[in-house]
Amino acid sequence: MRIYTRSGDDGTTGLYFGGRVAKSDEVMWVNGTVDEAQAALGLARAFCDAASPLHEILLGLQRDLWILMAEVATSEANRVKLRPGETMVTAAMVIRLEEMIDTLTAQVVMPKEFVLPGENPLAAALDVARTVVRRAERLAVQSSPAESVVVAYLNRLSDLVWTMARWAEGEGARRVRGVGGVVA
Numbered sequence: 001m002r003i004y005t006r007s008g009d010d011g012t013t014g015l016y017f018g019g020r021v022a023k024s025d026e027v028m029w030v031n032g033t034v035d036e037a038q039a040a041l042g043l044a045r046a047f048c049d050a051a052s053p054l055h056e057i058l059l060g061l062q063r064d065l066w067i068l069m070a071e072v073a074t075s076e077a078n079r080v081k082l083r084p085g086e087t088m089v090t091a092a093m094v095i096r097l098e099e100m101i102d103t104l105t106a107q108v109v110m111p112k113e114f115v116l117p118g119e120n121p122l123a124a125a126l127d128v129a130r131t132v133v134r135r136a137e138r139l140a141v142q143s144s145p146a147e148s149v150v151v152a153y154l155n156r157l158s159d160l161v162w163t164m165a166r167w168a169e170g171e172g173a174r175r176v177r178g179v180g181g182v183v184a
Contacts, residue, residue, distance in 0.1 A: 016070050016087065017078035026143045031069050033136040034154075038065040040129035041161070047122040054122070054164055057100060061157065064093060068150055076145065089153045097156040104160075104167045111166065119169040126165035133158040 012020040013028060021027060045058040070087040082088035117127035137154035144150045 015075050015078070016073040017075070017081050019075045019078070026139065027072055030072050030136060030139045030143055033132060033139055034065055034069050034072065037129060037132040037136050037157075038062050038069075040125065040132050041065075044122060044125035044129050044164075047125050054168065057164065061160075064089075064153075064157075067093075068153060071148065071150060072140070072143070079145065089149050091149055091152075094149055094152050094156050097153070097160050101156070101160050101163050104163045108167050108170065110163075115166065115169075117165070123165045123168040126161050126168060130158050130161040130165065133161055 007014065008023065011023055013023050014020055015027075041058050041062050045055055045062070048055040048058065067085065067087060068089050071082055071089055074082055074087070079088075084090045085093065115127075118124045133154055137151060137158060140151050140154055
């Protein structure tokens with residue numbers, strides 16, 4: 001099997017369940033950014049100890065993003081072919097993220113000030129991933145059908161990744177108060 005197909009040489013790319021769009025289509029911007037987020041989560045996972053609860057959470061989130069990308073890359077005409085939880089994001093998936101946020105926030109004191117990213121490599125990688133997820137969310141707002149929960153999922157995912165970064169920092173994390181005031 002060859003990796004290259006040459007079918008995208010004309011500036012188009014295939015959609016899930018068929019059809020083609022320009023590689024510059026807003027749907028492809030969303031999927032490209034979600035792909036970046038998935039890779040950033042993978043980088044964060046590489047910094048995790050395999051025994052850390054974050055390791056399994058991150059792996060599950062990366063798999064969820066495949067589902068999200070399938071939904072995003074499906075034309076309106078083919079949305080009827082989507083399968084909840086397999087090729088379409090569900091409300092239950094959003095609720096699961098909220099439950100993870102609640103579990104992690106119960107384990108660490110959350111900051112009330114701005115956070116200065118970079119406390120440790122894992123937390124820094126998670127903060128980078130969070131910013132990519134936020135960008136994907138902003139892009140998805142423009143192209144997601146009203147009945148889709150893709151935007152809600154991405155919104156909650158960014159909250160979860162922020163929470164995971166704070167959890168990874170532990171109790172001694174640096175906080176920033178206002179402009180220029182660092183709390184030791």
